[in-house]
Amino acid sequence: MARVWTGLGSRASYLRRLAVVFADELNLKIVTELYMREMSPNQFYEEFGGGSISRVDKRFKRLAENEWLRFVRSESGDGRRGATEHFYRATELAIFDHETWALLPYSIKVTFSWRSFKQLAERVREAVEKGTFDARPDRHLSWTPLLLDQVGWDRVIAAVDALFAALFEEQDDAKLRIFNFEETPFLATVGLAAFESPMRSNRRVGPSLVEGRDTMVPFPLRLSKVFADELCLKIVAELNLREMSVTQFHREFGGTSVGGMHRRFKKLEAICWLRQVNEETGGKRRGATEKFYRATGPAIFDNSTWADVPEAIRTTHSWTTFEQLSEQVKEAMSAGTFDSGNDRHLSWSLLRLDQLGWEKMVAAVDTLFALILNEADRAEARMAKSGEKPVRMTVALMAFESPKDAVKAP
Numbered sequence: 001m002a003r004v005w006t007g008l009g010s011r012a013s014y015l016r017r018l019a020v021v022f023a024d025e026l027n028l029k030i031v032t033e034l035y036m037r038e039m040s041p042n043q044f045y046e047e048f049g050g051g052s053i054s055r056v057d058k059r060f061k062r063l064a065e066n067e068w069l070r071f072v073r074s075e076s077g078d079g080r081r082g083a084t085e086h087f088y089r090a091t092e093l094a095i096f097d098h099e100t101w102a103l104l105p106y107s108i109k110v111t112f113s114w115r116s117f118k119q120l121a122e123r124v125r126e127a128v129e130k131g132t133f134d135a136r137p138d139r140h141l142s143w144t145p146l147l148l149d150q151v152g153w154d155r156v157i158a159a160v161d162a163l164f165a166a167l168f169e170e171q172d173d174a175k176l177r178i179f180n181f182e183e184t185p186f187l188a189t190v191g192l193a194a195f196e197s198p199m200r201s202n203r204r205v206g207p208s209l210v211e212g213r214d215t216m217v218p219f220p221l222r223l224s225k226v227f228a229d230e231l232c233l234k235i236v237a238e239l240n241l242r243e244m245s246v247t248q249f250h251r252e253f254g255g256t257s258v259g260g261m262h263r264r265f266k267k268l269e270a271i272c273w274l275r276q277v278n279e280e281t282g283g284k285r286r287g288a289t290e291k292f293y294r295a296t297g298p299a300i301f302d303n304s305t306w307a308d309v310p311e312a313i314r315t316t317h318s319w320t321t322f323e324q325l326s327e328q329v330k331e332a333m334s335a336g337t338f339d340s341g342n343d344r345h346l347s348w349s350l351l352r353l354d355q356l357g358w359e360k361m362v363a364a365v366d367t368l369f370a371l372i373l374n375e376a377d378r379a380e381a382r383m384a385k386s387g388e389k390p391v392r393m394t395v396a397l398m399a400f401e402s403p404k405d406a407v408k409a410p
Contacts, residue, residue, distance in 0.1 A: 011100050015100065015233070017067070018094060018223070020063070021224075023220070023224040024220070025218050025221075026051070026059055027063060027068075030059055030063060031063065031093065032094075034089055034090040035092070035093050036351065038072045040086055040087045041056045041060045043085075044056055060088060067091055068092070069088040070091050071086060071087075073086075095347075105237040105295065106206055106209075107240050107295040107297050108236060108273075110333060110338065115298070116346055120189075123348060123350075123402060124318075124322050124400075125309065125319075126403060127403060128313050129310075129313060136401055138362050140362060140365045140398060140399045141397075142321075143321070144369075144395050145197065146392070146393045147391070148375070148391055149382050149391070152376065153343070156194055156395065157343050157345060159372070160192050160368065161345060163192065163368050164192055164345070164347055170353070170364075174351075174353045187351070187353075187402040187403070188358060188400065189349070189351075189398070189399070189401075189402045190365070190399045191349075191399075192345055192346070192348075192397060193394070194344060194345040194346075195337070195338045195339075195394055196340060196391060196394075197392045198392070199392050205335060205336035205337050205340045206340050207241060209294070209297030210277055210294045211297060212272045212273075212297060213296075222272065225267065226273060231255050231261075234253065235268060236273050238253070239293055239295040243292045243293060244292060245293070246258065246265050249265075272296055274296065275293065275296045277292055277293065280292070298333075300330055325394075325396050328396075332394070365399045
């Protein structure tokens, strides 16, 4: 365990920066939007809301202080009544690099993965309902099961990661063309997934977690509370492996007073990262009751995104294909294979593109699709010679036009 906590310590500053973004859903919305384009607080408020212009302005300043936003330029005049309007761009997206992801407790990883996939499902459903998903004949939607050796796995993951990075370079190129040629941009969503699927449906990998309860606490805030306190992260990680009480954890790991440890356990229980699973009395407890806790996982079979889909949408080829992919994701998460390793990929990216940017992006997705099929053939030939046992990977690729985001910021 010492190596893990040393690693967490070395990434603590980045986790604290992530805690700033995740502390408020408005912060996350600002960073996401400003990674696509420059905006001022006033411009953001007019388009997305956010409570009040002063609240949005404070969030911009807080994010700039923590280097999530950078100042780009100022403008005055043109109806601003003598005021100066400041424009910003996001310096990066609030994502996990491989090093940080590898150090997160399994329960946080699988909960984050399930939430990310549900968000992608909502983007797909919205696009299908509003008719943009299939509006372009060259849109892409596929999921492909593969049997790979380790070399093939590494090559496919590297190719998916490379495409993810290239998407934002293409968005930057599109921004320049849009500015120079005054073309109207549109929104596109690209979804990428590459994960291990179980070879047998009854196989279980990784910790057996307790199912989490419903909570009104927004998910970004739940993450923020853990990332801001290294000891909370340590508690969650250890309780992935076994049930423990406050007294037992304090005796083994220390780190603060018993009272301070108790407050952390109760906070983590309140935001549904822990759940009480047992209690004991008697012995050296002198009449007291000792409560034992375990880390929680997501309710993977929560079908809220899918349950009330209209029949006209449910029967479309696009939605049927996506539902089939959903079953693959649920199977892998239930079996524990989805996040059993750190070299898996799951992302969805909302991009502002022009027509040329779209064409180049779709061509890159189609090229990746051909690459993974070729890699599966090459892996089969290598395994025939080496005798290496295959690993089952599922790769999902999608690129489609999204409707204009009309949802106001919280």
